[in-house]
Every structure is written in C-alpha cells, then in structure tokens.
Amino acid sequence: MVILSKQNPLVKELASLKEKKGRRERGAFLVEGVKMVREAVAAGLDVRRIVVREDYAGETYALPAVTLGEGAFAAVCDEKTPQGIAAEVALPAAGVRPPEGRCLFLDGLQDPSNVGAIVRTAVAAGYAEVYLADCADAFSPKSVRSSMSGVFFARIMQGSREEIFSALEGVPLLAADMGGQDVFTLTPPEKFCLAIGSEGSGLSDKTRARADIIVRIPMDERCESLNAAVSAGVLMYALRRA
Amino acid sequence: MVILSKQNPLVKELASLKEKKGRRERGAFLVEGVKMVREAVAAGLDVRRIVVREDYAGETYALPAVTLGEGAFAAVCDEKTPQGIAAEVALPAAGVRPPEGRCLFLDGLQDPSNVGAIVRTAVAAGYAEVYLADCADAFSPKSVRSSMSGVFFARIMQGSREEIFSALEGVPLLAADMGGQDVFTLTPPEKFCLAIGSEGSGLSDKTRARADIIVRIPMDERCESLNAAVSAGVLMYALRRA
Numbered sequence: 431m432v433i434l435s436k437q438n439p440l441v442k443e444l445a446s447l448k449e450k451k452g453r454r455e456r457g458a459f460l461v462e463g464v465k466m467v468r469e470a471v472a473a474g475l476d477v478r479r480i481v482v483r484e485d486y487a488g489e490t491y492a493l494p495a496v497t498l499g500e501g502a503f504a505a506v507c508d509e510k511t512p513q514g515i516a517a518e519v520a521l522p523a524a525g526v527r528p529p530e531g532r533c534l535f536l537d538g539l540q541d542p543s544n545v546g547a548i549v550r551t552a553v554a555a556g557y558a559e560v561y562l563a564d565c566a567d568a569f570s571p572k573s574v575r576s577s578m579s580g581v582f583f584a585r586i587m588q589g590s591r592e593e594i595f596s597a598l599e600g601v602p603l604l605a606a607d608m609g610g611q612d613v614f615t616l617t618p619p620e621k622f623c624l625a626i627g628s629e630g631s632g633l634s635d636k637t638r639a640r641a642d643i644i645v646r647i648p649m650d651e652r653c654e655s656l657n658a659a660v661s662a663g664v665l666m667y668a669l670r671r672a
Numbered sequence: 673m674v675i676l677s678k679q680n681p682l683v684k685e686l687a688s689l690k691e692k693k694g695r696r697e698r699g700a701f702l703v704e705g706v707k708m709v710r711e712a713v714a715a716g717l718d719v720r721r722i723v724v725r726e727d728y729a730g731e732t733y734a735l736p737a738v739t740l741g742e743g744a745f746a747a748v749c750d751e752k753t754p755q756g757i758a759a760e761v762a763l764p765a766a767g768v769r770p771p772e773g774r775c776l777f778l779d780g781l782q783d784p785s786n787v788g789a790i791v792r793t794a795v796a797a798g799y800a801e802v803y804l805a806d807c808a809d810a811f812s813p814k815s816v817r818s819s820m821s822g823v824f825f826a827r828i829m830q831g832s833r834e835e836i837f838s839a840l841e842g843v844p845l846l847a848a849d850m851g852g853q854d855v856f857t858l859t860p861p862e863k864f865c866l867a868i869g870s871e872g873s874g875l876s877d878k879t880r881a882r883a884d885i886i887v888r889i890p891m892d893e894r895c896e897s898l899n900a901a902v903s904a905g906v907l908m909y910a911l912r913r914a
Binding site: 473547550551553554555556576578579580583614647649650652653654655656657659660661662663664667668 | 895
C-alpha cells in the first residue's frame with residue numbers, strides 16, 4: 431500500500447520530526463538517504479520504521495516499512511532532493527550520565543551544522559560522550575546530516591549546565607577561551623572534559639567558573655577566533671596525544 | 673545625494689559583485705557589515721568606495737562614499753539583514769606566485785563556507801599563502817563572511833593545478849589522504865605546502881601524483897572522514913609544531 435496524502439496521520443507525524451517538539455513527542459528522529467540509513471541499521475540503532483518513496487528500488491531491510499507517494503515523501507524529508515529512503519530512529523534515552531572516558535561539553539552552540547560537525551569529529555577523535563547545554567538540537571535534520579553518522583556513535587546527552595556539571599563531578603574541566611594556556615604545551619589529565627563555547631559569545635559564566643584549566647589555540651594576532659567546529663577539532667586532537 | 677533606483681548603473685555594478693563574473697569584470701569584491709568594513713580599512717586594503725544605506729549613522733571613513741536608499745542597498749548586499757555599510761574592495765593581483773613560507777593548497781573544495789573557514793584558519797595558524805584550484809571562489813560573499821577577515825590577510829591565489837604546481841616547484845607537498853602517515857608522528861620539513869582535497873572526492877589525481885608525503889588524521893574506525901574545514905584545521909595545527 432502506498433500512502434499518497436500529506437494529511438495522512440503517519441505522514442504528518444513523520445514530518446513533525448523536523449521540529450524539536452515533534453522529535454520530543456515521538457521520542458524519535460529521522461535519518462535520510464541511502465548511506466545514512468544503511469549506517470543507522472548497521473550501527474544497531476533502534477530503527478522503528480523504514481520509510482521509502484514508491485519509486486525507491488535500492489537496498490531494503492528486514493524492518494517495518496512504509497511506502498509513500500512522491501509528495502508525501504517530500505513532505506516528510508528535510509533534504510531538498512531526497513534519495514527515496516529514510517528511517518525513523520528512536521532517540522537515545524534522556525538523562526545526563528557520567529562519562530566513561532574523555533568527553534566533550536558544548537556550551538551554547540546555536541549552529542546545527544557546527545554541532546553536527548563537532549559530533550562527527552568527537553567520534554573520530556575518541557571522545558565518547560558529547561554533552562550539550564543551550565545548544566542547537568543534535569538530532570535536527572541539519573545536525574544529523576553534518577554529523578554524517580556521528581550521532582549514531584556518540585553518547586549524546588542534552589541537559590542543563592547544572593545537570594551536566596553534576597554528572598561531571600570529579601572530572602577535570604578544560605575550557606577553551608582566550609588567555610588560557612597554549613593547548614599544545616599542556617599535558618592533559620588522563621580523563622577530562624573539554625568545554626567549547628560559542629563563536630560569538632564564548633563560554634558561559636557558569637562554565638568559566640567551573641573550569642579547572644583554561645586552554646587556548648595559539649593564533650596569529652590578526653585573528654580573534656576560529657569557526658567553532660574547527661576550533662573544537664583542533665582542541666580535541668591537540669589534547670588527544672596523552 | 674541618495675541613489676534610490678536599483679536600476680542605477682552603479683547599483684547594478686555593485687550588485688554584480690555577488691557573482692564571480694561581476695567580480696572578475698570589476699576586479700573587486702564586496703565586504704559587508706560594520707566590523708568587516710572596519711577591518712578591511714584597517715588592514716590597508718585597496719578600498720574603492722564605501723557604500724552606506726541612507727539611515728546609517730555609524731563610523732565613516734575618509735574614503736570615496738556613496739549613499740543608497742534602502743531598496744538599492746539591499747539589492748547590493750548578500751546578507752539578508754544588512755547592517756547599513758559595505759565596501760567595494762579591489763581583488764588582489766591575479767597570477768600565481770611562489771610561497772614565502774608554509775602554505776596551503778585547496779584542491780577542488782566546492783563549499784564556499786568551508787573555503788572561507790579554511791582561509792580564516794590558515795591566517796590563524798600562520799600559513800601565509802592559500803592556493804586554490806577548482807574551488808569555490810574565495811571572494812564570494814559566503815566565503816568572505818565565513819573567513820571573517822581572513823581573506824584580507826591571506827595571500828589568496830586562484831589558478832590551475834599546473835600553474836600552482838609550477839609556483840610550488842621545489843616545495844615539498846604534504847597531501848592529506850587515507851592511508852598516509854599519521855600527521856601527529858611526522859616531523860614536517862621547515863617549508864612545505866599542505867594540500868587538502870574535497871570531502872566527497874578527496875585529492876585529485878594530479879595532486880596525488882605530485883605529493884611528496886601523504887598524511888592522515890588518525891580516526892576512529894567508524895569514521896570515514898571529517899568536515900573539510902575541520903580536517904584542514906587539525907592538519908594545519910598538527911604540522912605547525914615544527
């Protein structure tokens with residue numbers, strides 16, 4: 431059976447996953463495209479259903495599936511030129527838990543593409559947990575896309591700064607800011623959390639107050655800052671040597 | 673005098689700077705916003721004229737200026753909510769010249785925001801020249817914006833791979849690719865050029881053939897790649913230790 435109407439209740443619910451409210455209500459997010467769906471399934475995520483466009487002739491999976499007409503499928507997807515397959519995936523369990531190893535804390539990052547790119551880098555550089563306070567939602571379509579499959583592998587926990595600092599009790603907090611210690615000369619502790627603030631306004635006061643060490647990337651004096659994702663990548667890899 | 677018409681020849685010419693063809697024909701690009709214009713002037717760039725919206729009441733400069741009505745000013749700007757001031761700045765001299773120090777070569781990067789973010793990082797990390805072949809134009813509005821003031825300070829040279837490799841004769845080329853040497857264990861030569869390929873298709877065959885050393889960023893096996901700007905930043909800083 432092919433669902434054609436954009437007014438169909440399931441189509442409307444899937445389309446609601448583009449917004450944070452819809453994702454929270456359904457406890458799910460949408461993964462779009464051939465490669466991303468394949469990786470979500472391979473990663474063993476809780477895939478609730480596969481959503482395909484009626485002309486889709488690619489790989490399928492032994493999972494509950496629904497077929498949509500072209501208009502209904504386009505209404506569900508965020509991509510401008512969707513590839514014909516998407517997956518509804520359960521959000522990870524809510525709550526903020528302590529880290530298992532080196533981890534990352536994003537403090538007030540509002541750009542979803544930067545959040546996604548940072549999650550992608552965190553997985554690559556071996557930062558298992560990514561905590562987010564006052565940030566763009568890591569499960570928005572833009573963030574999921576720019577994370578590549580990063581959001582499938584990182585332990586993403588979104589909460590208030592208080593909840594996050596409580597989970598990080600006893601963990602040294604290294605926070606990036608102007609005027610800190612050159613990150614390339616620092617010998618980091620074995621286990622730590624790296625905090626990154628927003629490009630525009632930097633670290634929040636609460637995070638600066640909680641920081642054990644302030645670190646900075648050495649920069650030519652004509653530059654004030656780097657793109658937040660670039661900055662996070664340089665710092666994560668610089669501190670990874672230990 | 674306030675120019676109100678979008679059909680005014682000067683307004684049309686300034687608006688043409690949004691496109692590469694217009695920039696090439698006028699030999700100029702547009703810098704938008706209070707902060708960027710201030711930095712362009714302070715950097716001693718060849719500012720041909722300041723363009724202000726009639727309600728602009730901020731800082732002015734002892735430079736030729738033109739005042740536009742709201743509609744004409746909006747037509748000239750690429751920003752959705754322009755701040756009321758812009759500057760027409762001469763493009764750097766064309767031609768591909770040899771580097772003075774450590775430098776960067778971008779090979780086929782099509783995303784203007786990534787190109788801009790990389791130029792910004794190059795200035796911060798002390799890479800004086802940025803060569804571009806088959807890339808998004810570094811002087812497009814998106815690239816200029818995401819470079820912050822990076823395009824004012826880097827020596828940007830756009831040309832063919834042949835022209836660039838000719839200018840780089842005798843300079844060791846370190847190219848980023850899978851399967852290379854871990855960049856964190858490498859001792860780079862004193863002077864070198866770092867080549868970065870596109871996220872999607874990697875290095876071009878010509879660049880791979882010209883490379884003296886292939887370097888890679890160590891990554892968790894679940895990741896295939898990083899965002900091109902993040903990758904460039906991690907590599908530039910990793911190789912900067914020398």
